[in-house]
Amino acid sequence: MSSQPKRYTSDAIDVTFDTQRCIHAAECVRGLPAVFDTSQRPWIQPANAGADAIVAVVERCPSGALHYERKDGGATETPDARNVVTVRAAGPLYVRGDVTIQSASGEITASDMRLALCRCGQSQNKPFCDNSHKAAGFSDAGDVKPRQADEFVPGGPLTITANANGSLMCEGNIEVVSADGTGTFAASKTWLCRCGGSANKPFCDGTHKRNGFQA
Numbered sequence: 286m287s288s289q290p291k292r293y294t295s296d297a298i299d300v301t302f303d304t305q306r307c308i309h310a311a312e313c314v315r316g317l318p319a320v321f322d323t324s325q326r327p328w329i330q331p332a333n334a335g336a337d338a339i340v341a342v343v344e345r346c347p348s349g350a351l352h353y354e355r356k357d358g359g360a361t362e363t364p365d366a367r368n369v370v371t372v373r374a375a376g377p378l379y380v381r382g383d384v385t386i387q388s389a390s391g392e393i394t395a396s397d398m399r400l401a402l403c404r405c406g407q408s409q410n411k412p413f414c415d416n417s418h419k420a421a422g423f424s425d426a427g428d429v430k431p432r433q434a435d436e437f438v439p440g441g442p443l444t445i446t447a448n449a450n451g452s453l454m455c456e457g458n459i460e461v462v463s464a465d466g467t468g469t470f471a472a473s474k475t476w477l478c479r480c481g482g483s484a485n486k487p488f489c490d491g492t493h494k495r496n497g498f499q500a
Contacts, residue, residue, distance in 0.1 A: 377414035406481035427464025
């Protein structure tokens with residue numbers, strides 16, 4: 286579970302930061318260093334830029350560690366029209382859309398529009414990525430064989446269940462996109478590997494039953 290996010294305030298906008306969800310993708314520091322500067326304290330200073338500029342950068346955060354609350358009457362973030370899971374080469378699953386993450390018992394872990402989920406099996410913050418794939422030497426090109434289910438309609442709510450000691454069960458219209466963007470698998474239900482051992486990555490093939498995966 287994530288810790289209570291830290292809040293950084295200005296007259297026009299507040300920015301919240303969840304340290305346990307951050308995987309240092311650095312979209313923020315590259316995109317708006319006047320506000321996001323790790324050499325400064327506090328490292329987030331929302332008074333240093335306009336609300337629109339901050340919003341544009343925060344919405345690029347792939348893990349959902351950064352969010353915002355506008356005080357100036359401006360538009361708030363809404364889910365992407367399509368639920369898209371982008372497979373990162375040798376890395377996590379980047380999920381964007383109208384997404385709810387729940388445990389096998391049905392407890393809601395997160396309701397968000399941007400998430401980074403572990404697929405190497407090593408994260409200490411499952412089901413979220415914590416960059417353990419780097420130390421573990423996880424290797425996968427992130428290929429996806431294209432497929433579209435009959436009468437597939439994109440969008441709508443997506444529920445991802447972290448099955449006990451098993452896969453990520455995705456229920457709802459979902460598009461799984463390869464790391465290089467050339468392949469898309471579209472379906473209304475699928476199972477994604479999170480043990481790191483599947484021979485059919487990013488999809489589950491039951492390997493978790495044989496390799497002792499625990500989560």
